Amino acid sequence: MQPDLSRLDELLADRGVDGYLIDADATVSDQRYLSGFDAPDPFVTLYDGELHLLVSSLEYGRARTESRADDVARRADFDYRAKREEYGPDEADHRVLAEFLADRGVDSVLTPSRFPLAPADGLQELGVGVSAETDDVVTEIRATKTGEEIEHVRTAQRANERAMARAEELLREASVEAGENGDVLVDGGETLTSERVRREIEMELLRHDHALDETIVACGADAADPHDRGSGPLRPDEPIIVDIFPRGKESKYHADMTRTFVRGDPSDAIAEWYDLTVEAMEAALDAVEPGATGEEVHAAACDVYEAAGEPTLRSDEATETGFIHSTGHGVGLDVHEQPSIAPGGERLRPGHVITIEPGVYDPDHGGVRVEDLVVVTEEGHENLTGYPKELVVGGR
Amino acid sequence: MQPDLSRLDELLADRGVDGYLIDADATVSDQRYLSGFDAPDPFVTLYDGELHLLVSSLEYGRARTESRADDVARRADFDYRAKREEYGPDEADHRVLAEFLADRGVDSVLTPSRFPLAPADGLQELGVGVSAETDDVVTEIRATKTGEEIEHVRTAQRANERAMARAEELLREASVEAGENGDVLVDGGETLTSERVRREIEMELLRHDHALDETIVACGADAADPHDRGSGPLRPDEPIIVDIFPRGKESKYHADMTRTFVRGDPSDAIAEWYDLTVEAMEAALDAVEPGATGEEVHAAACDVYEAAGEPTLRSDEATETGFIHSTGHGVGLDVHEQPSIAPGGERLRPGHVITIEPGVYDPDHGGVRVEDLVVVTEEGHENLTGYPKELVVGGR
Numbered sequence: 189m190q191p192d193l194s195r196l197d198e199l200l201a202d203r204g205v206d207g208y209l210i211d212a213d214a215t216v217s218d219q220r221y222l223s224g225f226d227a228p229d230p231f232v233t234l235y236d237g238e239l240h241l242l243v244s245s246l247e248y249g250r251a252r253t254e255s256r257a258d259d260v261a262r263r264a265d266f267d268y269r270a271k272r273e274e275y276g277p278d279e280a281d282h283r284v285l286a287e288f289l290a291d292r293g294v295d296s297v298l299t300p301s302r303f304p305l306a307p308a309d310g311l312q313e314l315g316v317g318v319s320a321e322t323d324d325v326v327t328e329i330r331a332t333k334t335g336e337e338i339e340h341v342r343t344a345q346r347a348n349e350r351a352m353a354r355a356e357e358l359l360r361e362a363s364v365e366a367g368e369n370g371d372v373l374v375d376g377g378e379t380l381t382s383e384r385v386r387r388e389i390e391m392e393l394l395r396h397d398h399a400l401d402e403t404i405v406a407c408g409a410d411a412a413d414p415h416d417r418g419s420g421p422l423r424p425d426e427p428i429i430v431d432i433f434p435r436g437k438e439s440k441y442h443a444d445m446t447r448t449f450v451r452g453d454p455s456d457a458i459a460e461w462y463d464l465t466v467e468a469m470e471a472a473l474d475a476v477e478p479g480a481t482g483e484e485v486h487a488a489a490c491d492v493y494e495a496a497g498e499p500t501l502r503s504d505e506a507t508e509t510g511f512i513h514s515t516g517h518g519v520g521l522d523v524h525e526q527p528s529i530a531p532g533g534e535r536l537r538p539g540h541v542i543t544i545e546p547g548v549y550d551p552d553h554g555g556v557r558v559e560d561l562v563v564v565t566e567e568g569h570e571n572l573t574g575y576p577k578e579l580v581v582g583g584r
Numbered sequence: 585m586q587p588d589l590s591r592l593d594e595l596l597a598d599r600g601v602d603g604y605l606i607d608a609d610a611t612v613s614d615q616r617y618l619s620g621f622d623a624p625d626p627f628v629t630l631y632d633g634e635l636h637l638l639v640s641s642l643e644y645g646r647a648r649t650e651s652r653a654d655d656v657a658r659r660a661d662f663d664y665r666a667k668r669e670e671y672g673p674d675e676a677d678h679r680v681l682a683e684f685l686a687d688r689g690v691d692s693v694l695t696p697s698r699f700p701l702a703p704a705d706g707l708q709e710l711g712v713g714v715s716a717e718t719d720d721v722v723t724e725i726r727a728t729k730t731g732e733e734i735e736h737v738r739t740a741q742r743a744n745e746r747a748m749a750r751a752e753e754l755l756r757e758a759s760v761e762a763g764e765n766g767d768v769l770v771d772g773g774e775t776l777t778s779e780r781v782r783r784e785i786e787m788e789l790l791r792h793d794h795a796l797d798e799t800i801v802a803c804g805a806d807a808a809d810p811h812d813r814g815s816g817p818l819r820p821d822e823p824i825i826v827d828i829f830p831r832g833k834e835s836k837y838h839a840d841m842t843r844t845f846v847r848g849d850p851s852d853a854i855a856e857w858y859d860l861t862v863e864a865m866e867a868a869l870d871a872v873e874p875g876a877t878g879e880e881v882h883a884a885a886c887d888v889y890e891a892a893g894e895p896t897l898r899s900d901e902a903t904e905t906g907f908i909h910s911t912g913h914g915v916g917l918d919v920h921e922q923p924s925i926a927p928g929g930e931r932l933r934p935g936h937v938i939t940i941e942p943g944v945y946d947p948d949h950g951g952v953r954v955e956d957l958v959v960v961t962e963e964g965h966e967n968l969t970g971y972p973k974e975l976v977v978g979g980r
Contacts, residue, residue: 215611227811228798228811228919228920229920245897245901245902245904245908246810246811246908246909247811248904249809249904250809250811250812264901264902268901269901269927272927272928277928278697278718299701301674301700301701301702301703302700302701302702303700303701303702304697304698304699304700304701304716305695305697305698305699305700305701305704305714305716306697306698306699306716306718307697308701309716318701320700320701320702320705322674322702387790387791387793390790390795391787391790391791394783394786394787394790395783395787397783399786399795399797401795401797401831401833402624413645413646414642415623415624415642415643415646416646435797437797501641505641505660505664505665506641506660508641508644508645512641512642513642523624524624524625531665531668532668532673
C-alpha cells in the first residue's frame with residue numbers, strides 16, 4: 189500500500205521546512221504507516237518528498253527489503269562508534285542524526301507532537317530547526333482508509349465476532365450454582381471467571397490469526413467502570429460487559445466490538461439502560477455521514493440519554509454516573525485514533541472507520557455498553573459488525 | 585511493590601528542580617513503573633517526593649483505587665472544557681498541565697529523554713522549566729529488580745519453557761516429505777510452517793497466562809537475519825531459530841529464550857557454529873558478576889568468535905555476517921531494557937536480569953543463536969533458564 193502523502197507535501201511547503209521527521213519504534217502507528225517498516229526498537233524516518241530510513245546495523249538488511257523507503261542508512265555509516273567514544277551514546281545519536289539530515293540537504297524538520305524531547309534538543313543544539321506539529325498530519329492522513337485497509341478491519345471484525353460468540357456460548361452454557369458470596373456461573377465444575385472467559389476469547393482470536401492482550405470481561409460493579417478489565421467470578425442476573433478489540437497478527441489493523449450480556453434476569457434498571465443504549469446507538473448511527481462532525485454524532489447519543497433523564501458528560505462535566513465517555517473513536521493501526529466521536533470531534537470523511545459505543549454506568553447497578561464498528565461511505569455508512577444485540581443469554 | 589526512588593530524589597536535589605514528569609501511556613514502562621497504573625491512553629505522572637497523577641475523567645475512578653499515587657486529579661478539575669473552547673485542544677492540555685503543576689508548587693521539571701516535544705514546548709511557553717534527562721533515571725532504577733520482580737520473570741521463563749517444548753515437539757514429530765522446492769516438514773497432513781509453529785507457541789503461552797505477538801520461528805535464509813520473524817515451510821537439515829519472549833498477562837514482566845534446532849542433518853558449518861555459540865555463551869556467563877560491565881561480558885563472547893575466525897561487530901563495525909548483534913540486554917517490564925551487554929554496557933549489579941544470546945549469521949548458511957536468561961547475584965549469577973541445549977531434534 190502506498191499512502192497518499194499529498195497533505196504532508198502541502199504542509200511542508202506551507203511551513204517552509206525541508207522534511208518531516210519521526211523517531212519512534214513501530215508500535216507508534218505514524219512510524220509504521222509512514223515507513224512501512226516494523227521494528228521493535230526506535231528508528232528514524234525522514235520524509236522530504238522521498239522516504240529515508242536511519243536504522244541500526246541489526247535492522248539494516250530487513251529495512252532495505254521490507255520498508256517502503258527510497259534509501260536506508262545505518263548508524264555505522266556515520267562513524268557512530270567513534271562518535272560514541274568522543275561524545276557518549278546520547279550525543280553520538282544526535283550527531284549521527286544531524287549528519288544523516290545534512291547528507292540529504294535537510295536543515296529544518298517538522299515532527300509529530302510526541303517527537304522525543306532529547307533528540308529534538310540535540311538536533312537544535314547542532315543547528316537543525318525542529319518544530320513539533322500539534323495537528324499530527326500523518327495521524328490525520330491514516331484516519332482515511334483505503335479499500336485494502338478497510339478489508340483488514342473487516343477481517344479483524346470477523347475474527348472478533350467468532351471470539352464474541354465463544355464468550356456468549358460460555359455464558360449461555362454455564363450452570364448457575366451457589367457460591368460463597370451468592371450464585372455464580374459454573375462451567376465444567378469450575379467457577380466461570382472473567383479471566384477464564386478472557387482466555388477463551390484470546391485463544392479463539394489466535395486460531396483466527398488475531399491477537400489481543402487486554403480484553404474486557406467485566407461483571408457487576410466492575411462493569412460500572414468503563415476501563416475495568418474485570419476479574420473474578422461471573423454472576424447470574426448481573427450485566428457482563430464483553431469488549432474485544434483484536435489486531436490482525438499480520439495486517440496490524442484492529443477491530444472493536446462490545447456487547448453486554450445477562451445470564452438470568454436483568455434488573456429493571458439494566459433492562460431499561462440496555463434499550464436506551466441501543467436507541468442511543470441507532471440515533472448516533474443515523475447521524476453518521478460525510479460532512480457530519482464527530483461532535484454532532486456524539487450529540488445525537490447524548491440527546492437520547494438526556495431525554496431519558498440520564499446524566500452525560502455534556503450535561504455535567506464531572507458526573508461519575510450515566511454516559512461518562514465519548515460515543516466513539518477511529519480504529520485502524522491504533523485501536524483509538526482519529527476521528528474522535530466526541531466534543532470537538534473532526535468532520536467525517538468517506539473511509540473513516542469509527543466505533544459507535546454508547547453506554548451507561550452506575551456503581552449501584554453495574555454498566556451497559558454496546559459497540560458497533562462502521563465505515564463512513566459516500567452515502568452514509570456501512571456497519572462492519574454482524575453480531576446480534578441481545579441482552580439475555582439464557583435463563584437461570 | 586513500592587519502588588526505591590532514592591536515586592530519583594537525589595537527582596532532583598542535585599539538579600535543583602521541583603519534580604520529575606512523565607506524559608505517556610502505560611505501554612511506556614517508566615510510566616507503568618513509576619505510577620503503578622495501567623491505562624491505554626497517555627496520562628501524566630508527577631513525582632516530587634510524593635506521587636501525583638493527572639488522568640482523564642474516564643480513568644479517574646480506577647486511578648484512585650489501582651495506582652500508587654498519593655493524589656489523583658482529572659482534567660475536568662482544571663476547567664478543561666472552557667480552556668478547550670478558548671484555546672483549542674492542544675493548548676488546553678498544556679494549560680491544564682501547567683495548572684496541575686502550579687497547584688503542587690512545581691515550577692520546573694525534569695523529564696525522561698523521550699518526553700513528548702509538544703507538551704514540553706507548551707509548558708515552557710507557560711513559564712514552566714522543562715529539561716530532558718538523557719540518562720533516564722527511572723529506566724536505570726527499574727533495571728535492578730526486587731525479589732518479587734525476579735519471581736515474575738522466573739514465572740514467565742517457566743511458561744516460555746513449556747512453549748519451547750511445544751515447538752520442539754512439533755519439529756521432532758513432523759514427517760519429512762518432498763515439497764515443491766525440496767523436502768519440507770509435515771504435520772497432520774499439512775506442511776509445517778513458521779506461522780503454524782508460532783501459533784502453537786502462542787496458544788501454549790496463553791494457556792499459562794502469558795502473551796506474545798512477535799515470536800521468531802525462522803528457518804534457513806530467514807534465520808540469517810536476527811530480527812526476521814520467519815515465514816513459510818520449515819525444512820529438514822536447515823537451522824530453525826526459535827526465539828520466544830513472552831510477557832505475563834497480569835505481571836507484565838517478560839522472559840526471553842532462544843534455541844536453534846535442526847530436524848535431520850545439520851551442515852558442517854551449522855554444527856560448528858552451534859558448538860562455537862554454546863562456547864561463546866559459556867564464556868560470557870563466566871564473566872557475569874557484580875562489578876563486571878556489560879562491555880566486558882560482550883567482549884568475552886567476541887573473544888570466542890574472533891579466535892575461531894568469525895567476524896564480529898567489534899572486529900568489523902560494518903560486517904553483515906558473523907556475530908552481528910550485542911551479547912544481551914536487560915529484561916523486565918520491557919523485553920529490551922538496561923543493562924546493555926554490549927560496547928558501552930553498564931556495570932552489573934545484583935538484581936539485574938539479563939539475556940546472554942550470542943549467535944552467528946550468514947545468508948549462505950542460515951543462522952544459529954542460543955539464549956539464556958540469568959539474574960546477577962551477589963556471588964555471580966543464577967541461570968533462570970532450565971531448557972536443554974541440543975541442536976538436532978530427530979533424524980530425517
